[in-house]
Amino acid sequence: MVSARAVPWREGRAIPAEAMADLSRRMVFEHGKWDPQLEDTPALCPAPMVLDRGAWETLARAAEALYAEALAAESELVGRVDLHGRLGLPRAVRRALGRSAREGASEGLARVMRFDFHWAREGWKVSEANSDVPGGYIEASGLAALMSAHAGGARPAGDPGEALAAALRRGLGGPARLAMVHATAYSDDRQVMRHLAARLERDGARVVLVSPAHLRWRGGLARIEAEFCREGVDAIVRFFPAEWAAELPASCAWWHLYAGARTPQCNPATALLVQSKRFPLTWDALETPLPAWRSLLAETADPARVNGGLDAGWVLKPALGRVGEAVGMDGVTDPAEWAAIRRSARWRPRWWAAQRRFEAVPWATDLGPLYPCLGVFAVDGRAAGIYGRAARRPLIDHRAMDVAVLVGEGGP
Amino acid sequence: MTGEELYGVWAPPEAAWSAWAKPVLFAEGPTAAGPPAAGPPAADGPPGRDLAPATDRVPPADGETALVLDLAADLAVELGARLARDRGYRPVPLFNGCVGPGQPMVDSGAAARLLVRLAPVVSEANAALAPGAPPAFLLDHFRMARGQQPRPGQFDNRWLAFPPDFPSGPLLLARGVKVVVVVTAEPEPPAEDLVHVLLRWRRSGLRLLGLALSRPEPAPLDPATPWTFRRVWYRALATLGLRRSSVGGFGALLPTESLGGGHGYTGYRGGFG
Numbered sequence: 001m002v003s004a005r006a007v008p009w010r011e012g013r014a015i016p017a018e019a020m021a022d023l024s025r026r027m028v029f030e031h032g033k034w035d036p037q038l039e040d041t042p043a044l045c046p047a048p049m050v051l052d053r054g055a056w057e058t059l060a061r062a063a064e065a066l067y068a069e070a071l072a073a074e075s076e077l078v079g080r081v082d083l084h085g086r087l088g089l090p091r092a093v094r095r096a097l098g099r100s101a102r103e104g105a106s107e108g109l110a111r112v113m114r115f116d117f118h119w120a121r122e123g124w125k126v127s128e129a130n131s132d133v134p135g136g137y138i139e140a141s142g143l144a145a146l147m148s149a150h151a152g153g154a155r156p157a158g159d160p161g162e163a164l165a166a167a168l169r170r171g172l173g174g175p176a177r178l179a180m181v182h183a184t185a186y187s188d189d190r191q192v193m194r195h196l197a198a199r200l201e202r203d204g205a206r207v208v209l210v211s212p213a214h215l216r217w218r219g220g221l222a223r224i225e226a227e228f229c230r231e232g233v234d235a236i237v238r239f240f241p242a243e244w245a246a247e248l249p250a251s252c253a254w255w256h257l258y259a260g261a262r263t264p265q266c267n268p269a270t271a272l273l274v275q276s277k278r279f280p281l282t283w284d285a286l287e288t289p290l291p292a293w294r295s296l297l298a299e300t301a302d303p304a305r306v307n308g309g310l311d312a313g314w315v316l317k318p319a320l321g322r323v324g325e326a327v328g329m330d331g332v333t334d335p336a337e338w339a340a341i342r343r344s345a346r347w348r349p350r351w352w353a354a355q356r357r358f359e360a361v362p363w364a365t366d367l368g369p370l371y372p373c374l375g376v377f378a379v380d381g382r383a384a385g386i387y388g389r390a391a392r393r394p395l396i397d398h399r400a401m402d403v404a405v406l407v408g409e410g411g412p
Numbered sequence: 413m414t415g416e417e418l419y420g421v422w423a424p425p426e427a428a429w430s431a432w433a434k435p436v437l438f439a440e441g442p443t444a445a446g447p448p449a450a451g452p453p454a455a456d457g458p459p460g461r462d463l464a465p466a467t468d469r470v471p472p473a474d475g476e477t478a479l480v481l482d483l484a485a486d487l488a489v490e491l492g493a494r495l496a497r498d499r500g501y502r503p504v505p506l507f508n509g510c511v512g513p514g515q516p517m518v519d520s521g522a523a524a525r526l527l528v529r530l531a532p533v534v535s536e537a538n539a540a541l542a543p544g545a546p547p548a549f550l551l552d553h554f555r556m557a558r559g560q561q562p563r564p565g566q567f568d569n570r571w572l573a574f575p576p577d578f579p580s581g582p583l584l585l586a587r588g589v590k591v592v593v594v595v596t597a598e599p600e601p602p603a604e605d606l607v608h609v610l611l612r613w614r615r616s617g618l619r620l621l622g623l624a625l626s627r628p629e630p631a632p633l634d635p636a637t638p639w640t641f642r643r644v645w646y647r648a649l650a651t652l653g654l655r656r657s658s659v660g661g662f663g664a665l666l667p668t669e670s671l672g673g674g675h676g677y678t679g680y681r682g683g684f685g
Contacts, residue, residue, distance in 0.1 A: 021425055028435045029416040037431045039576040040583045185570045187436045187508050194440075211568060227565040228514035398576070 008055030008119060009372075010408065012047030012365030015150040020046045023146050031142030032198070034191040038399060044139075045401040047365045048147040049372060049388055050154040050408040059376050060157075060383030062124065063115045065292035067378035070113060070131055070274045072288045077273040078105045083285055087276040088319025088351050092246035093258075100259035100270055109235055109264035110167035110380060111271075112160070114387065116396070117296075117374045120358040126296040127355070127373070127396075128317075132267060132275040133239050136375055136387025137161040138195045139402040144385070147404035154406035158385030160377035165199040167380045168235065168266060175204035176234035179224055184211045189239055196237060208233070212240050217253045220262035235264050242269035243320050277317045277353035278302070299356035304349035314354045316345045324397025329357065332395050360394045368392070374405055413531060415439050421531045424538050427502055428587065429547040432579060434508045437524050463494050466595075466625045473500035473546050476590040482606060483597055483625075485523035485552035491595070492550045493530040496537035501548040503534065506578075509555060509571035516567040517557040546589065549578065553596065556603070572605040581616020591619045594633055599624040607635040 014020070024044055027033035036043050077083060081101050084094045100106065114134035116127045137160050144156035168178070178200060180193040190209065197207040214226040215236070223232045238257070248254040257269040273279070280300035283290055303310060310316065312330035321327060328341030345352040362369035373396040375387035388403035389396050415438040423433035471477045479501060481488040492503030505527065511520045555571050562568045584592070592613055594602055599622065602610060610633070614620050622633035 025416065025419075025425075028419070029414075029439060032439065034434070034436050034439060036435070039578070040580050042431065184512070185509070185568050187434075187510055187571065190510055191436075213562075214565060225565055226514070226567065227563070228567060 007361060007363070008052045009363060010050040012045070012049055012363055012367070012370070012403075014046040014366040015048070015147070017046075019150060020044070023143075023150075026146055027138070027142055031138050031146075032191045032195040033138050033142065035188050041399070041401065043402055044143060045365075045367070045370070045388075045390055045403040047367060048144075048151045048154070048404040048406050049363065049390075050151055050406050051157070051374075051386075053407050053409055056157050056386075056407045059117055059124065059374065059386070062117070062126075062292060062296060063113075063376040063378045063383045064381060066115050066126070066129065066296065067111075067113050067381055069288065069290045069292055070129060071111065071381075073279070073282075073286060073290060074131070074270055074274050075105075076286055076288050077282065078270055080282070080285070083282045084273075086278060086281045087273065088278045088353070089272065089276065090243060090246050093243055093272065096246070096255040096258040097270065097273070099255055103260045105270045106257060106259055106261035106268040107264040108266070108268040108271075109171040110164060110266040112164055112167075112267060112377065112379045112384075113271075114375045114377050117376060118358070118360045118372070120360050122358065124296065125298055125358045125360075126293075127298060128277060129274060129279075129297075130375070131271045132242050132269075134375070134377065134387075135192055135239070136377075136389075136402075137164070137192060139404075140375070140377060140385045140387040142195070143402060144404045144406060148406055151404075151406050151408070154408035156385060157405060157407050158377070158383065160379060160385040160387070161196055161199055163377070163379040163382070163384035164266070165196065165203070168200065168237070169203060169205075170380075171264065172234055175206070177206045177231065178208070179215065179222065179233040179236045180207055180209045180239070181212050181215065181236055182209065182239040183244070184209070192239055193237075212238075212245060212254060212257070213248055213252055215252060215256075217256045217261070220256065220260050222256070222261065222263035233263060235266065237266050238269075241320075241322065242272040242275070245269060272320075276319050277321065277355070278319045278350075281353075298358055301354045301356075302349060303345040303352045303354045306354050310342055310345060310354060313357055315357050316341050317353050317355055319351055319353055324395060324400070327395060327397065329395055332393050362394075363390060365390075370401075370403075371396070372403060373400070413528065418527060418531055421535045421538065422503065422505055422527060426543045427538075427541070428544045429502050429504045429579070432506065432547075432549070432577070433504050434506050434577070436510055437505065437507045437520060437527060440510050463491055466491060467494050467498055469623060469625070469628065469630075470495060470499060470501075470595065471591075471593060471630065475544075475546055475588050478546050478584060478589045478592050479548040480551060480592060480594045480606070481548055482551045482553050482594055482602065484554060485520060485550075486526050487597070488550040488552065489523050489526040489530060492548050493533045493537070495548050496534050496541060500541060500545055502541055502545040503550055504547045505550045506573065507550065507552055507555075508573070508577065509552070509569045512567040512569040514567055516569040517560060517562055518552065518555060518569050518571070520552070520569065523552065544587070547579075551606070553603075556605075573609065574605065575609050575612055578609050581613040581618050584613065585617060589618065591621060593621045593623050593630055595623045595625065597625050599627060599631075602633070602635050604638055607638055610635055611637060 114130040141161040182189045216225045245254040316328040370390035371394045372390040377384040386405040388405035389400040391400040419438040423430035495501040620633040621630040623630040
């Protein structure tokens, strides 16, 4: 393992502004990046991160180990209804998961996960796993590819969008009809679906972008019933968070996303079992060994059982939070927000997880020091690329910039 | 004209406010919305209704005034083009919903077609506009299709505007803007999503005015502070409301699990989880 002093990356050198402007437009129109600006900050970091090849290989092996353990744990957890209550899941979701225990979990296809790594004083640490609907394909694939032209021979770590499309093709055995299920009202989710759809259509797949409310089920098989499309599908690519499914009308039989579906999904909603930030609270009760998780994930506790109280040494996260929303960190989060989050975690601890804070090492760039997060994709068990983000504070949320992470030869 | 070329007209790279223009309609719209309506080239001005009186009521582009046109999307596009040509404002399209298939909840097709049709007008105006010309942000007043619930099987393309979709108050001030005028068709309180933006701007020191096209003069704008203002959970709650309404027919913003102050949190939106 590399020491904290020998950082695993090169300094971030910004590419010229004109080249960056051209790259940003290409991201919009060639890769479907529809959210290129966030308040006063461009969403795309003009400096690529060039990672040492050895570091990438370490991350890739770690992500593959985490993937394998997560899949095994998920499989065991499906049948461990007694542990579902520890995960901070809504009641309706727990009922659907109970169904998957009785009737069998819905079929999976082309499983994809993303693990968020940070370089800390003690080495690589994982802050969370995104096993349900990981995002970042546009940036990990498109941004890295475009930025590599400016990075002196460094290459993208992979192309997770292509890896996922290939895994779907393999799993389906050829061109197929796919429902790309997402919250249609959110253009930043739709952009991800369109990015993936373009790759699948290129190979002959028929792809329809729909809401989960457009799905109907018969005998465990899914069918699109929308004003603009009525047909059966061979598979579902879901970018609609599994816990949101519980908001769907009962007529959608949304529980099929969890249980009893024979139309395979990428990913099945049972992925939520390991997506919860409270997943570590089940570890001691599981038979599945989780050595990679235990060594890499920051220590996690129930906020109600933190010895000495929720002091500055802990980060508070909603059990099902996403994109860093409502994550509380003393000295980083706005004081009023931090107080509100702590209060909420005290009153409703089962919706929260406390994670031991680690000291992330900043990345020196032309923009000043940035705190990077390297989201390593694993598709069907193989590491497939990196979604990089970086922020000026040690908290990755929706204000973080997207960073092209490339792999270079030799040391930093 | 490709979507990228069209985007280059409405968001020219040299313009100071182009970074905020939303690309969705340009990336999807021109082809999804079908060809622009037949008619003569719009070289002598936007077609359709007579917007001259409305244009005249808008304060001059003195560099200290920014506009938010919260109008029906096609009207916002038309007025934006006219303000570029006649008054020196830079139109900045902030439409963030897709066109969608079939008959979606929000009709963005007309606006998408007008973006194409009025491109020659804006292109000509660009030649005269300074890169730092003050912005006129274009919104679709019907972005949430207020009062409607989706029909079974209908495509839901509603959207909300969030504070990060706009420049911050300090940046507007740093660039010389002192007043923001919200232009609406009728005198009415701003929509709640826009209120979150306006209140932040006011806190930064910007003056807020409202201009209804049916009234002769702008008037001070004093939006009420919503209970979700500056709450850490606002975005989650707002999108939750949209999501529930989208898939479950609940309607607008809804509190959920009881949390401090009686309001709730169940999680953030999906996407880049």
